[in-house]
Amino acid sequence: MNFSLDRLGNKIEFFEAYDLKTLERAIAVQIDNNKALMLEVYAVSHHVVFDPNAGKMLYSAVVHFRVKS
Numbered sequence: 762m763n764f765s766l767d768r769l770g771n772k773i774e775f776f777e778a779y780d781l782k783t784l785e786r787a788i789a790v791q792i793d794n795n796k797a798l799m800l801e802v803y804a805v806s807h808h809v810v811f812d813p814n815a816g817k818m819l820y821s822a823v824v825h826f827r828v829k830s
Contacts, residue, residue: 769798772826777819779812784820795826803827 774791778784792802807822 768828769800770828772798772800774824774826776822776824778821779815779817779819781820784822788822788824791824799829800826801829 772795776784776787776791778787788805795801802824804825805822807820809818809820811817812819
């Protein structure tokens with residue numbers, strides 16, 4: 762049985778929330794979690810749209826994590 766460990770080089774995560782504070786908190790938690798994997802934030806993209814079903818604004822973000830150089 763072979764057991765090998767590969768280091769993660771890139772990781773992209775998606776987040777959604779109905780308010781910015783919740784979205785920011787979720788991203789901050791994942792930033793701390795990914796520090797253990799030696800990943801740092803490389804890029805962030807965010808969008809906001811109106812959700813007619815909920816009658817609220819829906820905030821979303823895509824965070825690209827990359828291995829620390």
